[in-house]
Structure formats: C-alpha cells, structure tokens
Amino acid sequence: MxxxxxxxxxxxxxxxxxxxxxxxxxxxxxxxxxxxxxxxxxxxxxxxxxxxxxxxxNQEKFYTPIECYAALAKNKDVLSKSASGGIFATIANQFIESGGWICGAVMDFKDGRAFCYHLVTNKLDDIKRMQGSKYVQSDITDALLKINKLIQQKEKILFCGTPCQVSAIQKLSINYEQLYTIDIICHGVPSVHLYNEFLKCKASRNGEICGFLFRDKSRGKGFKAKIIEKKGKERKERMYPAHLLSYYHYFLKSLIYRENCYTCKYAKETRCSDMTIGDYWGIQKIFEKKIELDFEQSWSCVIINNIKGKVLLEETKTSFDLVQTQLNDIKQGNAQLSRPSQKSEERDKILKLFEKEGYKAVEKDFKRKLGLKYYGLLLRNYMFGR
Ligand SMILES: Cc1cc2nc3c(=O)[nH]c(=O)nc-3n(C[C@H](O)[C@H](O)[C@H](O)COP(=O)(O)OP(=O)(O)OC[C@H]3O[C@@H](n4cnc5c(N)ncnc54)[C@H](O)[C@@H]3O)c2cc1C
Ligand code: SF4
Ligand code: SF4
Ligand code: SF4
The missing domain is CATH 3.30.70.20 (Alpha-Beta Plaits)
Incomplete structure (x- = not known):
C-alpha cells in the first residue's frame, strides 16, 4: 500500500x-x-x-466567499494576546458559552523543547493558550480522534487551523451540521524539530527556553518575538525583531516550509472552511481616505464563506469594530489568497545544511549573511530602544 x-x-x-x-x-x-x-x-x-x-x-468542496470584513475585537485584553484582531478568541468564547467545544493550536514547553498541538476543550481558560500564531506545524493527530468521538456524541465543535488541517477534520464526517470550521490564511509551516533545534541555539548556558511568543504586542504591532528563558530560579524575557532571528526570518521569507506547502491547493480565493481569518495587511492604504480607523492596531480580515460562517460572525459581531470590505482589497496584501508560496533554491540549501550539519551551522550561516558585526549592533540598538 x-x-x-x-x-x-x-x-x-x-x-x-x-x-x-x-x-x-x-x-x-x-x-x-x-x-x-x-x-x-x-x-x-x-x-x-x-x-x-x-x-x-479527493476533490474537495471549495466555497466562493460571500462577505468580507476588517475586524478588531473591542476587548483590549483579547486583542493584546491575539496575533491580529482577536477574531478567534472572541468567537471561541461565545462558542463555549453556548455549550460547544473548541479546538485550536497551543504550544507547551518541557525541558527546553516546544510541543505544538491542537487541544480540544470546552474550558474558557484554555482559549488564552490558543491565542497567538505559532509559526510551526501543529500536531492534530490526537485532536482527530477526540473530534471524531465528539461528532459521534453529536456535540457542537469549532475547529480553527490551517486549511489543510480543516480539510482533514471535515473528512471525519461529511456534511456534519454541528462542526464549524475557521481556517487561517496560511503561507506554510516549518517542522517543530527545526524550531526546537533553533530554540536550543537561543538558550544561554544552563538556561532553558520555556516560552516563545511570535507576535508579542508590547512594543506595538508587527513581527516581534518574545523569548522567555528559565535559569535556575531566574526568569528572563528577551525581545527580538523577526529579521534578527534566523528561524523567524526564514519563516517569513518562505524558506523552511514543508515540501507540499509550495504547491498548496488551498492557497486561492475559494475556501474550504466556513470562515477564513488572517492579518489585514495594507488596511491603511485601503481605508485611510474613506473612514477613520485606528491603524496602530493589527486588524484582522474576516472572509465569510457560507451560512455557517455568517452565523459565527452574527453571534459575536457586537464584540468587534467591523467594517465591510472587498476580497480584492484583502488579496492585495495577502498573496496566499491567490497562489502558494514560491519555492527557491535557497530553501533546499538551508534545509540540506540543517540535515548535514545541524542547526548551529544554519545559525552561523544566517549571521554570516547578515554580517556578524552588523547583527550585534542591530540587536543592541533594538534591545535598548535606539
Ligand atoms: C503557520 C501560520 C501561517 C500564517 N500565515 C498567514 C498569512 O500568510 N497571511 C495572513 O494574513 N495570516 C496568516 N496567519 C494567520 C495570522 O497570523 C493570525 O493567526 C490571524 O490573523 C488570526 O488572528 P486572530 O487575532 O484572530 O487569532 P489568534 O489568536 O492569533 O490565533 C487564532 C488561531 O490560530 C490558530 N493557530 C495558531 N498557530 C497555529 C498553527 N501553528 N497551526 C494551526 N493553527 C494555528 C489557533 O488554532 C488559534 O485558534 C498564519 C498563521 C499561522 C499559524
Ligand atoms: S487503513 Fe490501515 S490497514 Fe487499511 S490499507 Fe491503510 S494502512 Fe493498511
Ligand atoms: S496528507 Fe499525508 S498524513 Fe494526511 S492523510 Fe494524506 S498521506 Fe496521510
Ligand atoms: S501552506 Fe497549505 S499545505 Fe502548507 S500548512 Fe498551509 S494550508 Fe497546509
């Protein structure tokens, strides 16, 4: 077989x-x-x-989007922990309160290693763990079995993940009325093994990484990472802009994804889920001459793909600042709604180097390309706010 x-x-x-x-x-x-x-x-x-x-x-069912919005949660706490506009957390909260189960990605740390997986829960407290993008492949194998059981028990479930994960979940039961799905606009995933080897390089002597936020908002919106490290009883937090972290930089440049991400069949306008969410890149350009919005915040784009997606938004819409928009406007800043990420020769070079010589060699090569002296200077300036 x-x-x-x-x-x-x-x-x-x-x-x-x-x-x-x-x-x-x-x-x-x-x-x-x-x-x-x-x-x-x-x-x-x-x-x-x-x-x-x-x-x-399989030939899958793809929906043609029916409505699009720019959205921002009104709750400041929700907003601060979410990657962009807090859409997922707000909808998940309402979903659990109305008696349902939710499933989303969490990242736990043990002995300096990260474990990224989809958790199935009906506890409101778990939503915080799901908030925020984890830019690594999340493991859904356990979630598949749990959701299958919930489907048989006729429970209401909301799943949020990459489009390929949504597609897998949907195959557990075709046309299951109580399953709601949200997919994130996705440009690809690196492996958790590569990520863990990178984390090892970032740990100081006798230190252990115990937390990593890809989209920390304490210094405003954008791609800023916070690394949390434990050393004995001490706990230290360090901030980095994405372009100074090899893994994060390569992730954003599409240089370390799974092979299949470069031909992703979900990277298009029609969608496999009930609702699609993403970052609304370029929102200022679209709206600045039309209406006044707080462009200092990370707005999300929300694409409603069918009636179930409409219901999800309808039940929560008073919790958002919501502005109707056009799919073509969202597409301008989000290439993944038109085509998959492009594979380059550099992708294979980086991953081959990792395979042959380990992550230390990848890190060394990254710093060499950036210019070692320049790297130190940039980092110091960033850390001390100059
Ligand atoms: C690997 C990856 C690639 C992305 N690429 C793009 C992109 O190209 N363009 C774009 O506009 N947006 C992209 N996003 C989505 C974006 O970062 C935000 O998640 C999105 O804007 C929703 O924000 P939010 O504030 O509503 O929710 P958040 O609170 O940030 O997160 C919402 C949900 O994201 C899911 N999630 C987080 N990490 C993962 C993961 N590793 N695997 C599966 N699901 C996960 C969780 O289940 C959570 O429920 C990507 C996200 C991921 C994880
Ligand atoms: S489902 Fe299991 S038993 Fe059946 S063909 Fe696949 S591997 Fe073999
Ligand atoms: S995509 Fe890969 S892991 Fe998923 S069902 Fe197909 S063969 Fe299995
Ligand atoms: S790019 Fe496509 S195949 Fe890759 S993780 Fe995202 S949805 Fe899945």
Whole structure:
C-alpha cells in the first residue's frame, strides 16, 4: 500500500493514521524534521481506507466567499494576546458559552523543547493558550480522534487551523451540521524539530527556553518575538525583531516550509472552511481616505464563506469594530489568497545544511549573511530602544 509517490503530496495531517483500524500507520520524522506516515506492512490488511480518505486523493468542496470584513475585537485584553484582531478568541468564547467545544493550536514547553498541538476543550481558560500564531506545524493527530468521538456524541465543535488541517477534520464526517470550521490564511509551516533545534541555539548556558511568543504586542504591532528563558530560579524575557532571528526570518521569507506547502491547493480565493481569518495587511492604504480607523492596531480580515460562517460572525459581531470590505482589497496584501508560496533554491540549501550539519551551522550561516558585526549592533540598538 502506498499513500503518496512524492513528498509534495502529503501535508502530514495524520488523518490516514487516525482512520486505520489496524493501527498500521505511524507518523515518523524524516531527516529534515518533517513528519510523514509510514505503513507497517505486517499489520496492514490493504483495505485502502487510508488512501481513499487522504485530501490529496479527493476533490474537495471549495466555497466562493460571500462577505468580507476588517475586524478588531473591542476587548483590549483579547486583542493584546491575539496575533491580529482577536477574531478567534472572541468567537471561541461565545462558542463555549453556548455549550460547544473548541479546538485550536497551543504550544507547551518541557525541558527546553516546544510541543505544538491542537487541544480540544470546552474550558474558557484554555482559549488564552490558543491565542497567538505559532509559526510551526501543529500536531492534530490526537485532536482527530477526540473530534471524531465528539461528532459521534453529536456535540457542537469549532475547529480553527490551517486549511489543510480543516480539510482533514471535515473528512471525519461529511456534511456534519454541528462542526464549524475557521481556517487561517496560511503561507506554510516549518517542522517543530527545526524550531526546537533553533530554540536550543537561543538558550544561554544552563538556561532553558520555556516560552516563545511570535507576535508579542508590547512594543506595538508587527513581527516581534518574545523569548522567555528559565535559569535556575531566574526568569528572563528577551525581545527580538523577526529579521534578527534566523528561524523567524526564514519563516517569513518562505524558506523552511514543508515540501507540499509550495504547491498548496488551498492557497486561492475559494475556501474550504466556513470562515477564513488572517492579518489585514495594507488596511491603511485601503481605508485611510474613506473612514477613520485606528491603524496602530493589527486588524484582522474576516472572509465569510457560507451560512455557517455568517452565523459565527452574527453571534459575536457586537464584540468587534467591523467594517465591510472587498476580497480584492484583502488579496492585495495577502498573496496566499491567490497562489502558494514560491519555492527557491535557497530553501533546499538551508534545509540540506540543517540535515548535514545541524542547526548551529544554519545559525552561523544566517549571521554570516547578515554580517556578524552588523547583527550585534542591530540587536543592541533594538534591545535598548535606539
Ligand atoms: C503557520 C501560520 C501561517 C500564517 N500565515 C498567514 C498569512 O500568510 N497571511 C495572513 O494574513 N495570516 C496568516 N496567519 C494567520 C495570522 O497570523 C493570525 O493567526 C490571524 O490573523 C488570526 O488572528 P486572530 O487575532 O484572530 O487569532 P489568534 O489568536 O492569533 O490565533 C487564532 C488561531 O490560530 C490558530 N493557530 C495558531 N498557530 C497555529 C498553527 N501553528 N497551526 C494551526 N493553527 C494555528 C489557533 O488554532 C488559534 O485558534 C498564519 C498563521 C499561522 C499559524
Ligand atoms: S492523510 Fe494526511 S498524513 Fe496521510 S498521506 Fe494524506 S496528507 Fe499525508
Ligand atoms: S490499507 Fe487499511 S490497514 Fe493498511 S494502512 Fe491503510 S487503513 Fe490501515
Ligand atoms: S501552506 Fe497549505 S499545505 Fe502548507 S500548512 Fe498551509 S494550508 Fe497546509
């Protein structure tokens, strides 16, 4: 039994493993740190279920967006912890209060290593853990099994994740009325292994990274990371602009994604979820001459794809500053609504270097390219606010 003939045809969702009754499929890491399914021929009975259910072997349903908005949560606390306008947290809060379950990405740390996975919960307190973008592949294998159980129990569920994850979740039960889905506009995911090796390079001697925020807003909007490190009883926080962190810089430049992200079939205008959310890049240019908005904040774009998406927004709309907009305006700042990220030769060079010599070599190469002296100066200026 063969699941795919090249790595560009597997997003690592783990759906095949979740549906295999014989437990013949294990998700395994390759040399570059990406996870792929592996079939144990001794356990496999060749029923074909795994191949049939995989998104890469299916024609999916894509919706043509019906309405678009720029949105910003009114609650300042929600806003400060969210990557952009706090759409997910506001909707998730309402969803749990009306008796439902939610599923979103969290990132835990243990012994200096990060674990990024989708948590299924009906506790309001867990929403905080889901807020904020984690720019790494999140593991949904456990969530798939839990959501499957909730579907059988006829519970109401809201899932938020990348479009390929949404697609996998939807395949658990076609046309299941109580499943609501939100996809994030996505340009690709690196592996959690690469991320952990990068974190090791960032830890000081005897220190251990115990927290990482990709979109810390304490110095305003944008791509600013906060690294939290533990050293004995001491806890230290450091701030970095994205372009001074190798992993973050390479992530934003599309240089470290999974192979399949460069041919992503979800990077287009029509969408597989009920609602699509993302950063509203370029909002100032679109609105500055028309209406007065607070452009110092990170606004989200919200794309309503069908009636369920409309219901999600309708039930929460008084919690947002909401302005109607056009899909073409959102697309101007978000290429992923038109095409996948472009793969370059540099992507393969960086990942091959990682495979052969480890992350220290990647970090060294990054600093060399940036200019070591220049790197130190930039960092000092940033940290001391000059
Ligand atoms: C890997 C990745 C790539 C992205 N690329 C783009 C892009 O190209 N253009 C754009 O406009 N926006 C992109 N985003 C989305 C953006 O960063 C914000 O998440 C979005 O604007 C929603 O903001 P929010 O304030 O409503 O919610 P937030 O509170 O920031 O987060 C909302 C949800 O994001 C989900 N999430 C966080 N990390 C992950 C993850 N690793 N995997 C799956 N789901 C996750 C969580 O489930 C959470 O429920 C990306 C996000 C991720 C995680
Ligand atoms: S179901 Fe998911 S993990 Fe399995 S082969 Fe298909 S894309 Fe890959
Ligand atoms: S063919 Fe059937 S038994 Fe074999 S791995 Fe796929 S689902 Fe499991
Ligand atoms: S770019 Fe496409 S394939 Fe890659 S994580 Fe995002 S949705 Fe999935």
């Amino acid at each position: 063969q699941l795919f003939d090249d790595k560009g045809k597997c997003c690592g969702c783990g759906l095949c493993a979740a549906v295999c009754k014989k437990k013949a499929i294990t998700m395994k890491m390759d040399n570059m740190g990406f996870i792929y399914p592996e079939i144990d021929g001794n356990l496999c009975i060749e029923c074909g279920k795994c191949v049939k259910i995989c998104s890469y072997n």
